[in-house]
Amino acid sequence: MRALFVLNFIIPFVMICLGFFLRKYPVSDMSSQNGYNTPTSRKSQAHWDYAQKIAPDIFLSLGKILLIIEIIVNIILLLVQASVDNSIIVGACVGMVFLFLAFYQTESRIKEKFQDKTIGLSLLKLYGNSLFDHSFVFDIEKRVLI
Structure with a gap:
């Protein structure tokens, strides 16, 4: 057994x-x-x-x-x-x-x-140089908080 x-x-x-x-x-x-x-x-x-x-x-x-x-x-x-x-x-x-x-x-x-390692490049193409603008980041934060 x-x-x-x-x-x-x-x-x-x-x-x-x-x-x-x-x-x-x-x-x-x-x-x-x-x-x-x-x-x-x-x-x-x-x-x-x-x-x-x-x-x-x-x-x-x-x-x-x-x-x-x-x-x-x-x-x-x-x-x-x-x-x-x-x-x-x-x-x-x-x-x-x-x-x-x-x-x-x-x-x-x-x-x-x-x-997918191209997310950053896709965002850059989509939003251009506005990604580096502080008002853009503030606008995104404001939209997320609302």
């Missing part, structure tokens, strides 16, 4: 394999439906290329960390003689947290890299 503890190692194994294969065989074609394929990564070819570049490293590193944590958690659960059902539930929950963390980190890095 204790052999079921092996189930706790499925998620780290999949994350490590996924990271390895994404690194070994990077996907350059967005239409292939392979690779790290999320709505954020499909926004443009630049988004896609960056996602394919960073996702393998994130999944590999978090998969390795998860593997170590799962080993430690399983040893502790064996020592305290927790039931197999509870041990599998704990292992699955820890694994899911790391899996979601891998997607969250990848998505965050993509969004961070491609965030």
Whole structure:
């Protein structure tokens, strides 16, 4: 029955394999439906290329960390003689947290890299030199307060 503890190692194994294969065989074609394929990564070819570049490293590193944590958690659960059902539930929950963390980190890095940095230029084009005029700032403050 204790052999079921092996189930706790499925998620780290999949994350490590996924990271390895994404690194070994990077996907350059967005239409292939392979690779790290999320709505954020499909926004443009630049988004896609960056996602394919960073996702393998994130999944590999978090998969390795998860593997170590799962080993430690399983040893502790064996020592305290927790039931197999509870041990599998704990292992699955820890694994899911790391899996979601891998997607969250990848998505965050993509969004961070491609965030709109032209807001200041857009305001400058829209309002011209009046942005630097104190009366303009006062007018904006007055409108916000009203």
